Amino acid sequence: MRKTTRSLLAAACAAVAFAAAGCGTTSENTGQAQAQDPTRNCQGPNGKYTIGMSQANLAEPYRVRMDDDIRKAAARVPQFEVEFADAAKDNSKQVSDVENFITKQVDLLVISPNEAAPLTDVVRKAYRKGIPVIVLDRKVEGDAFTTYIGADNVQIGRQAGEYFKNVLLPQGGKIVQLKGLSGSTPAAERERGFREGIQGSKIEIVATADGEWERSVGQQKMDALLKAHPDIQAVYAQNDPMAEGAYLAAQAAGRDDLKFVGIDGLPIPSGGIKAVEEGRLEATNLYPTGGAEAVEAAKKLLIDCQPVPKIQTLQTELVTKDNAAEVYARLNQS
Structure with a gap:
């Protein structure tokens, strides 16, 4: 009798696989997307639309700029109203933020996930409820989203590695790596690309520390790394x-000889391009926010x-002292 019940349940699940989310389909378990009409909420230029923007962490200047870019671009579209939520680097809060947007029945969701795995299920839930989902900058697992917008983090890491190999340390040397939040996709991809970029050189990464994408944490970790290496x-x-x-940790330790390379290249007074212009960084690697896109x-x-x-x-693109002023001016033309 129990076997028959299981068989009937399996048959029912198969029959309604595209309509029921609770039957444990393969696509649910793997994060693969079911078919969705991405324009189903389109009412044309006469419609009014609410967009939910779920941000990972506004303690990062890059994410403040991303929200600002979205706000600025959306202001030019009178049909759009954007509601912003800051997860403050808390996966559970970001899940709750997205759940809230689903409950409000927003017309579209934009999300820059704090970490990939913890946000995958709720993003898939929004997508399966017919909400178009734009995943921005950081990825989720599977393909249950409408579009992903972001730069190629492997390429960016490779670009940084090649700069070390060809320009900064052509004879080789020992370096340390400050990595972003370990569960975020850019952290793994930027490391992989960097290792590819320095391949064949005599550059040795003697230690890696998780700086959680934040200046204060990076300073603390660098202080410890300098003592150990x-x-x-x-x-x-x-x-x-x-x-x-x-850089601040090195200055405090009297290490004026060290060279620093980063990623983001925000075109703001406190951003990486100005840090290159002013000599604190040797180079940065441009990572567009994707807000306007x-x-x-x-x-x-x-x-x-x-x-x-x-x-x-x-x-x-790679930003060095040679092109920093030009890149800064170009990115601030809009």
Whole structure:
């Protein structure tokens, strides 16, 4: 009797696999997407649309800039109202934020996940309820989203590694790495790319510490790294705030000889491009926020009734003292 009941339940699940989310389908377990019409909420230019923006952590200047870019771009679309939520680096809060947007029945969700795995289920839930989902900067697992917008973090890491190999330490040397939050996809990808970039050189990464993407944490970790590895020549930091924190730790330790490279290249007075211009960093690697691109994708989906590519890759470039002023001016033209 029990076997028959299980068989009937399995048959029922198979029959309603696209309609019922509670039957434990393969796509649920793997995070793979079911079919979704990404323009289903489109009412054309006469509609009014609420967009929910779930941000990972506004303690990072990069994420403040991302929200500002979204706010600025959305202000040019009178049909859009954007509601912002800050998870403050708390996965459970970000899940709750997204659940709240689902309850409010927003017309579209933009999310920059704090970490991939903990946010995958709730993003998939929003997507399966018919809410178009734009994943920005950091990824989730599987493909239950409408579009992902971000730069190629492996390429960016490789670009940084090649700069170390070809320019900064052509004869080799010992360095330390300050890594971003370990569960976030850019942290793993930027490390993989960097290791590919220095391959074949005599550069040795003697230690890696998790700086959690924040300046203050990067400074603390760098202080400990300097005590443990006083013979290093340079620091690869996976974002500019950690690089600046490492610079402050090195200054406090009297290590004016160290060289620092970061990632982000925010075109703001306190950002990485100015840090390169002013000599604190040797280089940074441009990592666009994607804020304007996210609003443009939302416009296509909700107003123009057009689909968007599943993956949208933003361009990067290496910023050194030679081109820092030009890049800063160019990025602030808009």
